[in-house]
Amino acid sequence: MSKTYDIIVIGGGHNGLTAAILLARKNKKVLVLEKRPVLGGIAAGEEFHPGYFTIGLLHDTGTVRQQVIKELNLAKFGLKTKARPAIGLLSKRGDCLPLSADVDAAASAISKFSSKDAAGYKEYAAFVSAIKPFMANLLNELPPDLSALGTKQLWALVKKGLALRWLGKKTMMEFLKVAPMSIADFLNEKFETDFIKAGIGAPALYGSFNGPWSSYTTINLLMGESMAHEQIAGGPQALVAALEQAAENEGVEIRTNAPVEKILLDTGRKVSGVKLKTGEELKASIVASSCTPHVTFYDLLQPNQISYALEHAVKHYRSRGTTAKVNLALNKEVLFNNVGGLEFYRTGNSFDEMERAFDPAKYKQFSSEPLLDIHVPTVANPNLAPAGHSVLSILVHFAPYNLKEEWNEESKKKLYSIVMKTLENYSPGIGSSVVGSEVLSPADLELRYSLTQGHIYHGEHAVDQLITRPFPLCAQYATPISGLYLCGSGSHPGGSITGMPGYLGHKPSLKIVESSGK
């Protein structure tokens, strides 16, 4: 006899768990299925070399939304937040600028390089803070439904328009002007020092198929900045640990090592449950998938179970992975441009060099000098490596999924040596202290985390793939398949560790279970 649940959540990442907790809280019988032996997905910590650990594939937890933490009561389950630590912006000349979360402290650090840039930073920070109410409206609420334009949908749009207008005329006009700009054009207006501009702008390129001169990258930057908040102490894996406890507390049943083979539909084309790779069938009239749209619709359903409109939308939803991961185990504490003790560092150096780092991705090659997003988890938690040793968790941009020479041990070795060569610019001799390493290509990320084309955000952050994310047909978390919902990073408001797709995504499925009178 197969077991019956109210809701089955596919994927035990932070979004899947968030949705599961909120659904279980309404007295629903919820099951979470995770294919890996550990929960957390891209937020799971990994032992990549005996005795050396990372705290997640992605490492920035400053994007986790406050309302998720609050509503899930995560503090009760051991979650602690801390002020966002300074990020070391590195230049090839040997500079390291600690960009603190505190605007005045950051400006004063910048003033050592340029007083104009210090003033520019204050202006920039003031603008980011001014547009926060509008960005919050955009990112923290259900996306507008553009499938039909009735009174209800128009009103939702009007409210968004008003939120923009309420920023004040000056801020609104500035926002409308800069949002479509490239970060290079936008930041060139405010800053003069190359490596500072590059360092501030870099996150806009993460998870997008763009270089700094690509248009619409500013909106990505502003979205990221608007989300930036306190960090979670212990990083992504600490968030997962708290979510796991909260889930347990709400009675969510969790099964790891339980890869799903298919979502099952009954003859009326409604969801009836899932079939595991082991052949076991589990019943539920609602399935919430935190997998990528491609995995959900192409892999977990039969081709004839989706309409042509959906087939087309999934096919053209862009998720060209361009990020690789390099984890390094070092036998000492590391310095970058002679500065140590920071948790985060960014390379970039200048827009031209960033653009050159992106260019090869278009031609299926990886950068000869990639843009590195470096995390040193051992600064906050020395226990992640043997005493006196350290760990570097590096997100490498740009390394395309569809590499011309294909991803294999040899191409990964090449990428590794390029990353090490790049690191030498900032930390001479670093190679000699490496005792262990791991290189994860986009192809590896796809295999390990079921990330389509290894895309860390379940799909590119591009203007047309935000808000009505992943595509208008499924922008409200509901899908054309009755009983199937989305709650992963492929949905609004998008990727990185926010918890929002799970938080917002649980609402429509909940409405359905409740209206069905269960």
Add this chain to the structure above:
Amino acid sequence: MPLPTPFFPRTSALCHSMKWKEWAGYYAVCSYETLHDTEYYAFRNSAGLLDVSPLYKYRVTGPDAAAFLSRIMVRNIEKLAIGRVSYCCWCDDHGKVVDDGTVMRRGEQEFFVTSADPCYSWFSRFLRGYKVELSDISDQVAGLALQGPTSRDILKQVCDADLDGLKYFATCKARVNGFEVYISRTGYTGDLGYELWVDHEHALKLWDAIMAAGKNYDIRPAGLDALDVTRVEAGLILKDVDYFNALHALIDDRKSSPYEISLGWTVDLDRAPFNGQAALQAEKEEGSKWAIVGLDIDWPQLEELYYKRGLPPVLSNHAWRSSIPIYTAKDKRIQAGYATSGTWSPILKKNIALATVQKKYDKIGTELQFEVTVEHVRHTVSAIVSKTQFYNPERKTFTPKSSKS
């Protein structure tokens, strides 16, 4: 500019009328003689040979070929037996008809599909997940329709197939003077007839063989004008005339479901998902808006209208295909629908039409009003709703000997 079909050296030599039209990018004969009457009577009384090469033709092969076609077509192609032909249509997501055509099962994993519109792009959208190969063989395979009461006897002289055993909507492979043809007992005339599919290189040899064998059976080359009369008599609908391809419709109202164009019988709902299934299921439960019906237009009333103006009744020599308003019998201000094509049927001696009417007027025997214009003045005459299949001779489906397969 249109292209010549492989039969052009023969058809162009025979086409004394010089009446040609463009059909799917090819030159096609309207009528070989000035008037198409003799060609029409060949279809009905002896045999007419029509070049149907402009039809679009596809080959679908592979282990999932049947499942792939079943996902696209409204009929369950998995149930189609080898050697059988299925007439069917295919729909978009909303259950609106994209095109209609035939699917022939030549083997366990081999199908041949004909269509009126180019469909490679549409079919190829559904290839993901199926182990099939889809190829457009439109410009590799020539087609001939040999239609009429003597067609079987002619074909027997030409090829080695067991034609007496070949049932209506069956297909087989045959040899003609050292080359291969596929024969299907199908056609667009509603009479006994066959369609022959042959590689381009053998096309002229096939034409010559059939014309030579047909000499004693009064065979005639026939054009599209004659075909048009026979297809209305047979109640066979025509895309872009009696309905529109949903993908090309400028407005939703121009789209039709299979139920609305008399193809409801081809829809097999109770099976694995296929394009438009949910919408078709809903329409079946809730009812359709429109229906295609036959109209038998009253002759005495029409004659009377002309007589009043001192004229003999005037009818076009050709089948017509323009939209004519149809009104209710009770109130001529209420439009019940519109006729889309029609003809004077020489064999039935009737003025007939195919019309799209609101569902509530589709019962056989319902009296409606058909608009006619006599000397620039609009009138209406009575028209009785009838079966679309006005002409349906026994020989169309009769098989002399039942094959022991």
